[in-house]
Amino acid sequence: MDPSALSTLRAVRAHGGVTAAAAVRHLTPSAVSQQLATLQREVGVALTERAGRGVRLTPAGHALADAALDVAVALERARAACDAFVASPGGTVTVSAFSSGAELLLPGLLGRVAALGGVTVECADEDVAQDRFVALTDRFDLVVAHRPDGGVGWGADVVVEPLLREPLDVAVPSDHPLAAGGSVAPGDLVDLPWIAVREGFPVARVLDELTVRTGVEPRVVHRINDFHVVEALVAAGHGVSLLPRFTTRAGPGSGLRLLPLRDVRAGRLVEVLLRPDRARRVAVQRVLTELRALAADVAASTS
The missing domain is CATH 3.40.190.10 (Periplasmic binding protein-like II)
Incomplete structure (x- = not known):
C-alpha cells in the first residue's frame, strides 16, 4: 500500500470528506478519489460510502485509517533512527499558533531555533474554534492551541505537550x-x-x-x-x-x-498538539524542546 494514499484516507476521515482532504493534502479532489479507489482495490473491501452529497468511511475504512497511523509512526521512527547518526538533524518544521499565542511565543522561538542551525521554522497564525485545533495537525508539525481551565482535552489522536497557563x-x-x-x-x-x-x-x-x-x-x-x-x-x-x-x-x-x-x-491552558507520526521527527523534537524552554521562561518571568 502507498503510504501517501493511507495518509489521504486519514485526511478524509479527519476533515469529513474528499474536498476538505484534498485541500489539506494539496491534491485535487480527483486525485484523492483515485487514491481511495486504488486502496479499495488493494484491500478488496469498500472503504468509503456515500453520505448525502459526500462520502464517509465504512467500518473497514476506519479500521484501515487507524492502522495507517501506525504505518506513519513506523516510517517516522525509521527516519529518526537514521537522523540519530547525523550531528545536527535538520529540516523544515511548520508551526501554527492562535493570534495572541503567536505574539507571545513565536518571536522568541524563531530566535532560539536560529541558534540551533540546520532547522528552518515556517510560522502561521491560525485562530480557530476549539474543536478545530486538532484538525490543524494535518497541516502543521506543531500546533500551539489553547483551551479553558477545566475544559475537555484534545482526544487520543494527537500528542499533547503542555506549555503554560x-x-x-x-x-x-x-x-x-x-x-x-x-x-x-x-x-x-x-x-x-x-x-x-x-x-x-x-x-x-x-x-x-x-x-x-x-x-x-x-x-x-x-x-x-x-x-x-x-x-x-x-x-x-x-x-x-x-x-x-x-x-x-x-x-x-x-x-x-x-x-x-x-x-x-x-x-487558559496553552498546549502544543502534534500528530504521533510527526512527533517522531528529530527536527520537530528539537523545535519542541526550544518551545518548552521558552514557555518556561515566560511563565517564570510573569509569576
Missing part, C-alpha cells in the same frame, strides 16, 4: 469605577456591557461560568476575536472584556486596567 483578567477602562480596586468578583460585573470572543472559542467559557455564579447572563454588545481591537474598544469606554494577562498592553497610558477575577478560575 495564562490567566485571563477583566479589562476595564482606566477611569471606570472598578479600576480603583485590585480585583473584581462576579457580582461586580452584572449588567456591564461585554466585548466577547465568538462562541466556540476558549475564552467564552469564562463568561459561561459568570452566568452560573451570578444567575445573570453577561450582556454581550460586541463579539471580536482580535484582542488588540478589544483593547482599543475597552480603553475608549465601549465595554469590558476578558483579556490574556501576558500579552495585553495595559501599562501607563494604555487607557485600560487589568483586574484579576476572584472566585472564578479564569485562565
Whole structure:
C-alpha cells in the first residue's frame, strides 16, 4: 500500500470528506478519489460510502485509517533512527499558533531555533474554534492551541505537550469605577456591557461560568476575536472584556486596567498538539524542546 494514499484516507476521515482532504493534502479532489479507489482495490473491501452529497468511511475504512497511523509512526521512527547518526538533524518544521499565542511565543522561538542551525521554522497564525485545533495537525508539525481551565482535552489522536497557563483578567477602562480596586468578583460585573470572543472559542467559557455564579447572563454588545481591537474598544469606554494577562498592553497610558477575577478560575491552558507520526521527527523534537524552554521562561518571568 502507498503510504501517501493511507495518509489521504486519514485526511478524509479527519476533515469529513474528499474536498476538505484534498485541500489539506494539496491534491485535487480527483486525485484523492483515485487514491481511495486504488486502496479499495488493494484491500478488496469498500472503504468509503456515500453520505448525502459526500462520502464517509465504512467500518473497514476506519479500521484501515487507524492502522495507517501506525504505518506513519513506523516510517517516522525509521527516519529518526537514521537522523540519530547525523550531528545536527535538520529540516523544515511548520508551526501554527492562535493570534495572541503567536505574539507571545513565536518571536522568541524563531530566535532560539536560529541558534540551533540546520532547522528552518515556517510560522502561521491560525485562530480557530476549539474543536478545530486538532484538525490543524494535518497541516502543521506543531500546533500551539489553547483551551479553558477545566475544559475537555484534545482526544487520543494527537500528542499533547503542555506549555503554560495564562490567566485571563477583566479589562476595564482606566477611569471606570472598578479600576480603583485590585480585583473584581462576579457580582461586580452584572449588567456591564461585554466585548466577547465568538462562541466556540476558549475564552467564552469564562463568561459561561459568570452566568452560573451570578444567575445573570453577561450582556454581550460586541463579539471580536482580535484582542488588540478589544483593547482599543475597552480603553475608549465601549465595554469590558476578558483579556490574556501576558500579552495585553495595559501599562501607563494604555487607557485600560487589568483586574484579576476572584472566585472564578479564569485562565487558559496553552498546549502544543502534534500528530504521533510527526512527533517522531528529530527536527520537530528539537523545535519542541526550544518551545518548552521558552514557555518556561515566560511563565517564570510573569509569576
